[in-house]
Amino acid sequence: MLEPIVRFFSPQPPAVLPYYVAGAVVFSILVVILLINLPSRARKPLIAIVTFLAGLFYATEFFLPFDKATQKNILTDYLVPASKLGSLLGGMTLTLGILSLLRVHGRNIVRLRAGWYNSLALLTAMVAMVVFGLMEKYGTNSTAKKVFNVLFEGMLINMDATMFSLIAFYIVSAAYRAFRIRSIEATILMAAAFLVMLAQVPVGLALTAWIPRDSALASLRLEVIKEWLLTVLNAASLRAIAFGLGVGGLAISLRIWLSLERGAYFEKEI
Amino acid sequence: MTGASANLWEKLQAIDRRILYLLLLAVVIAPLFLPIRLPTVTMPSTQRLYDAIESIPPNGFVIISATWSGGTRAENMPQTVAILRHAMQRGLRVAVFSFDVQGSQLSLNIARKLAAEYGYEYGKNWVHWGYRPQIGVVMKSMVRDIPGTFDKDYDGKPTKDMPVMQGIKDIQNVDAIVEIAASGIYADWIGLVVGANPKLKFGFCPTSVMVPETYPYLASGQIVGTMEGMRGAAEYENLLRKPGLASVGMGSISLAHVLIMVLIVIGNIGYFATRTRRSQ
Numbered sequence: 001m002l003e004p005i006v007r008f009f010s011p012q013p014p015a016v017l018p019y020y021v022a023g024a025v026v027f028s029i030l031v032v033i034l035l036i037n038l039p040s041r042a043r044k045p046l047i048a049i050v051t052f053l054a055g056l057f058y059a060t061e062f063f064l065p066f067d068k069a070t071q072k073n074i075l076t077d078y079l080v081p082a083s084k085l086g087s088l089l090g091g092m093t094l095t096l097g098i099l100s101l102l103r104v105h106g107r108n109i110v111r112l113r114a115g116w117y118n119s120l121a122l123l124t125a126m127v128a129m130v131v132f133g134l135m136e137k138y139g140t141n142s143t144a145k146k147v148f149n150v151l152f153e154g155m156l157i158n159m160d161a162t163m164f165s166l167i168a169f170y171i172v173s174a175a176y177r178a179f180r181i182r183s184i185e186a187t188i189l190m191a192a193a194f195l196v197m198l199a200q201v202p203v204g205l206a207l208t209a210w211i212p213r214d215s216a217l218a219s220l221r222l223e224v225i226k227e228w229l230l231t232v233l234n235a236a237s238l239r240a241i242a243f244g245l246g247v248g249g250l251a252i253s254l255r256i257w258l259s260l261e262r263g264a265y266f267e268k269e270i
Numbered sequence: 271m272t273g274a275s276a277n278l279w280e281k282l283q284a285i286d287r288r289i290l291y292l293l294l295l296a297v298v299i300a301p302l303f304l305p306i307r308l309p310t311v312t313m314p315s316t317q318r319l320y321d322a323i324e325s326i327p328p329n330g331f332v333i334i335s336a337t338w339s340g341g342t343r344a345e346n347m348p349q350t351v352a353i354l355r356h357a358m359q360r361g362l363r364v365a366v367f368s369f370d371v372q373g374s375q376l377s378l379n380i381a382r383k384l385a386a387e388y389g390y391e392y393g394k395n396w397v398h399w400g401y402r403p404q405i406g407v408v409m410k411s412m413v414r415d416i417p418g419t420f421d422k423d424y425d426g427k428p429t430k431d432m433p434v435m436q437g438i439k440d441i442q443n444v445d446a447i448v449e450i451a452a453s454g455i456y457a458d459w460i461g462l463v464v465g466a467n468p469k470l471k472f473g474f475c476p477t478s479v480m481v482p483e484t485y486p487y488l489a490s491g492q493i494v495g496t497m498e499g500m501r502g503a504a505e506y507e508n509l510l511r512k513p514g515l516a517s518v519g520m521g522s523i524s525l526a527h528v529l530i531m532v533l534i535v536i537g538n539i540g541y542f543a544t545r546t547r548r549s550q
Binding site: 011058072076079080082083086087090091152153156157158159160161163164165168169171172173175176177179180181190194197198200201202203204205206209223227230231234235238239242 | 283285287290291293294298306308309310311313314339340341342343344372375376379403404406407408410411413414415418419421478481482483485486488489498499501504520523524525526527528529530531533534536537538541542
């Protein structure tokens with residue numbers, strides 16, 4: 001039934017590929033224009049229908065019994081095309097995000113608002129990364145490849161690491177200022193934290209490494225205490241939290257799937 | 271209690287943050303230049319992951335997902351190196367990919383280096399499927415159709431005819447998946463993929479802060495073993511008898527932990543002394 005559609009969306013020979021790409025771009029633009037011009041009262045039902053159908057596909061595929069020989073049901077073969085459609089939609093949302101960034105920060109620059117130079121740095125970095133990224137992927141210019149490497153591996157990855165590393169300094173400062181034994185609960189928490197922290201590093205483990213593993217005192221070795229804390233006390237409480245989250249997640253998923261969710265985002269006029 | 275001593279107790283509670291930052295910087299940097307020899311105790315979770323990889327028959331197929339970025343490189347990079355090294359030491363077929371665009375490039379660099387070291391040929395012994403967005407949809411579709419889900423490698427070349435992919439149709443043909451991540455992505459793997467193949471071994475290499483939340487899944491066996499942060503990577507390097515980045519970093523990590531504990535104790539001594547003085 002869905003075979004012609006699947007064939008249409010399958011990889012095409014290079015000779016016709018440009019026509020497919022052009023057609024997809026034109027089609028996407030038309031769809032976006034159509035959606036923008038839809039009256040507000042028509043948008044919500046449309047979103048509700050699309051959301052329901054998308055969720056229904058995965059739910060039905062999951063619950064429909066499989067044929068024992070092929071381990072498939074009638075929808076199984078369409079999982080991959082569906083995943084590709086999901087990726088395409090993800091790509092389109094990325095475009096929306098870029099357009100939004102350009103609009104917000106472009107306005108900051110044009111009107112020379114406070115901190116406009118930050119907006120300029122953001123857009124310059126974004127454009128440079130896109131241009132050199134595309135040249136690196138599809139071009140043959142070796143300089144462009146080197147520039148991309150400097151931008152991506154030399155700058156982006158290292159700046160990311162630097163930003164994350166700064167957290168360590170704040171953690172030290174915050175732990176020192178905030179960790180006060182003001183109650184029994186805080187004392188228990190600190191004792192557990194110290195034991196786990198000590199068992200997390202070799203210098204701590206070395207403190208009890210002299211206790212033979214097969215002796216009666218083996219349960220006093222730090223790694224054993226840590227293992228007990230994490231596998232018994234910690235795991236039990238995490239299971240309880242995970243169970244609560246799971247039930248809550250199921251409820252929220254159902255509400256979103258059936259478009260029953262209410263709140264600032266879902267009731268906002270779009 | 272004199273005014274001077276009272277002042278001292280209050281000062282102990284309010285050490286200038288710049289001094290704290292300098293102390294941390296010193297304890298992190300010093301061991302990199304003056305290495306500290308510390309005993310390594312292998313945790314059961316690390317041993318279980320190691321044993322799981324050891325139990326895969328030669329030429330088995332392992333998927334390594336490197337969902338991390340530069341921010342957690344200190345922990346996730348040694349983990350990626352260790353697990354890839356182990357797979358290549360054992361002569362397993364390896365497929366690497368990432369749900370993070372940075373992780374894709376970083377894992378590719380690591381895999382290339384190790385492949386050269388172990389004489390692994392691209393396309394024959396290993397493949398890199400590149401960056402894959404949409405965690406849920408990729409996982410759902412790879413359960414049924416791996417060549418269809420990962421039809422192209424990081425460079426856009428078709429993977430279908432690569433020798434490394436021969437015989438790999440769906441998740442039933444995969445021996446192990448190891449996720450190296452700084453997020454709770456293990457829950458997606460367990461929910462969508464792991465249950466589909468009862469023989470599949472799923473290992474997880476989280477950052478240290480994420481370790482506690484993995485324990486219920488370790489206990490249930492849904493995660494076969496973990497490499498817990500940089501310490502886990504150091505233990506794994508020790509098991510492989512190939513000390514690397516993580517082993518070097520253990521001195522810094524140890525001293526940083528000790529510093530935090532000492533500072534907390536100092537702060538509390540000041541707090542108790544001040545409180546006692548006030549109650550008197």
